[in-house]
Amino acid sequence: MTSLDKPTDQRGQGAGGDAEARSATEAALFEAFGGVRGMVETTVPGLVFVAIYTVKRDIHIAAIAALGLSVALGIARLVGKDTLKHAFSGVFGVAFGAVFAMMSGDAKNFYLPGMLYSLGLAVAYIVTSLFGYPLLGLILGPVFKENLSWRTRNPGRKAAYTKASWAWGLILLAKSAILFPLYWWGDATQLGWVKVALGIPPMLLSVYLTWIFLAKAPPPIDVFAEMEAAEAAEREKAAADKAADKAADVAKVAEPLLAEWADRAVDEAGATADRAAPPRH
Template identity: 35%
Template sequence: MTSGSPSSPDRHPDREPDAVPAERTVPTLLEQMGGVQGIVASSIPVAVFVVVNIITSLQPALIAALAAGVVIAVWRIARKQPLQPAVSGLFGVGVAAFIAYRTGEARGFYLPGLIYSAVFALAFLVSVIVRRPLAGVVWHGINGDGQSWRKDPRLLRAYTYASLLWTLVFAARLVVQGLLYQADEATWLGIARLAMGYPLIGVALLGTIWAVSRARQAPKHAA
């Protein structure tokens, strides 16, 4: 093809070639956490501790929980999957196991979880007060989107409601499990830890999805 051809790019130096979507180079928050599989895997050692402690006693439960964390880490290495979720889970269960071992009480294993619930309940509540609802920040971080959603009053309101729902979830976990912790009901505390884990998180996720879907479908003048 000669330089005088109509299709030659030299004839139109100001015309840009068709844009090619840039590939995402920075992993999303969900990808960094190892996806849904990674989130679930990180909670397995806790479930193992709960079950083994109910069946046997504290020391076997601690050993089983730590062993489960190690197995998950090795499994991830073998499959060349993100190691961070397994390491984080192993670190968390290690801290919990250390507290339980030092105190000699099974309920000590659940103390980090209580602190976790308290911190997140407060964080979600404060985010609503400062008009930066954490549900939106986290949701768009997981999906790799930006934070431009805050300019849309409909989405801002929806994520505010969702953040209040998450506040309620973590506060409920803190109150119920905190009362069981104070009563030294380790078995029921373990059962509550499992029952108020993924089921309540699932409810909060569904509530978030529902609120955001309604906000996106609402006409702009309704904002």
């Protein structure tokens, strides 16, 4: 089992290992970010809102339509036995935006919660990278079954997570730099259409860069497999110790019996010899 304090060199895996690592990376990214479907589901409610508001100029109708669509998409996820995270992550964001817009009477506020979330996420990506705990590693570590082993035992993956987190942070900051001026000085339709346009492309770019960085990094250390192997080794050792103790107990019981049997055998042999010896005259 690899030491918890020493980096693990996992280079030289060969073409098969590289292909397997790339496939695992793709699957983990799709799991973590909901795949293309998740990207579409986070964009379509906003598209519905801005389209209806552009035509009707009615915040309530546009907000209720967007929220209803988001709930329908979440229910479809549940019917398809998808995870609750993917089913309702978009619903809450749309619900906050819809309620905020209707309460304030300003259609631009439909997008404000999502914009604040993106800005906060950008800051989190950058700050955690500066402190050596890149957020993407914290998110994807459990997905790859490596937990935090990448911090101390796999420096190549730590570097990859850091680069990817910086990419996410800078891309989201650039997105915020475009949207917030529109929120302050533009109108609701301008903000809405630009936000819809900036929904999927930045996400795709971020996921693509993450895939590039992680695909080139050393494969993850499966700490769960290591723990299972350690537990199996401990069970084998315990079974071996139990068998040795049992053998020692048997030996303790058998030793005096064997000694007694040997003494009897010697006595019987002596008696037989005495009977067989010719009488003395």
